[in-house]
Amino acid sequence: MTDSTRFNLPARLLHWSMAALILTMLLIGVAMVTSLADYHALVALHRPLGLLILLLAVLRLANRWRRPPPPLPRDLPVWQRRAAHASHIVLYGLMLAMPLVGWAMLSAARYPVTLVGPFVLPPILPQSPMVYAWLRELHTVLAYGLFATILAHIGAALLHALIRRDGVFASMAFRSGVRSPATPRTGT
């Protein structure tokens, strides 16, 4: 049965697994750049997780293209509609860009991009210390940008879930029928 008010199951599975992965990645990333004792273990985790996120983001875009998301509520103010649209472009863009910038910067620095055991990704850029330095800085700036966008996304999602209660949050949730527009709640 298809339900045009909700994301399809693959979209919801991808959303929540990637939410956990990306938040974990941001915490690993910000921790590893200052840590001495755990630096190596965190970097060793950061590389394969980054590739996993890149692959999942491609899957997610393909699924989104095949099954477009449900429409936003009609009574949503125009600025919020625009903000939602723009923030999703940023989120998808960074989901793809962060791993690619990471891979490219390690390539430019001629670090082997080791994943697990003997598996190493090939370089995607020629060796260049200056390009590395620039991409390394970009990786940080984009990571802070991604974290800020995710905070805004969480805040907006909770506003929809707890205050507006307009079905937007429910469209991504696993429990069906909760707080969807078809089941009006308190005192409308």
Place this chain on the structure above:
Amino acid sequence: MTLLHHLTGAPPGMTTRALMLRLAGIGAVLAGTAGAFTYAGGWLAPDALTSARVVDRFEQVNGPHPGFRRNHAKGLCVAGTFASNGAGARLSKASVFSAGRVTPVEGRVALAGGQPYAADAAATVRSLALRFRLPEGEEWRTGMNNIPVFPVRTPEAFYEQLLAAKPDPATGKPDPERLKAFFALHPESAKAAALIKARTITAGFADSTFRSLNAFRFVASDGRTTPVRWAFVPERRPEPGSFAQEAQADKNALFDTLAAELRQEPRHWHLVVTLGQASDATDDATLPWPSDRDSVHVGTLTLTGAAPEDAGPCRDINFDPLVLPDGIAPSDDPLLSARSAAYARSFTRRAGEEKMPSAVAGTSPNGASL
């Protein structure tokens, strides 16, 4: 219906109190998430030692030398091959140890310290860094020194020692009181310093033995792991003593001599892997392992040429000791992860800086060119 209802899009039936509570809840979730990020990034522990602070201290002690490594700043690129004799294959599944395998190697010889233009001195610690390029993109990088043990056990002690051993501008030597205070706090470093001071200093790079100092683990194809330390031991017998006179004429005599020797003929080192036993410390690089431990000669490094850093392949490589192939793994030595972190920080800083030519041209002062 309040302004707050209007702003948040809350249904009119929601009481202001309920709305405020929910807003506070949302704020708490966001604050918690931001707090976790802040905590993970170390902003709540500004006194913790970080890779940035370690590299800052190098810059503080040595002064600014943009474009150069913050440690082992003065160096020369070398190149050659490593030929495995197969004896290491039972200890490690890394393909570099397969019988008959010849692996191309790029490397760098250098002097410890953050002064890229310092004159060569016999007692300065010499280093050899190597990058083995294995098939399928795997690499093994290692940075080794010509000393028997490492002077400190932890990254924190390393950080303190950098400052304690900083030369006093008045005397050009470290303040003895400060060094005494450091050794009093770190008796393991006092013992290590005695071993380092007592080492035999050979004539040059070509007859120096370079040691991993930190322990690693070799992982065999059946999963068995062996704690190891390794050393590159020169094939030719060391010739002590001839360095001091040459130093008068040429500030880069150690490097220029090696470059001249490599122009004449290749130089060979045996890779000797010492096998640790359960009682041997793998987390304390200041402690030597007992001298009766088994060791295995697993292959021969042949260096065939040298090139100055600005023309060679080594300047823009970070010889991170934890770039390891499958089959070599880190030990529990706390210095390893810290070295990896500090090298990465130093590399990132210099990568973005304008590069100056190295003091070492690899030519002798009478003008013979490479």
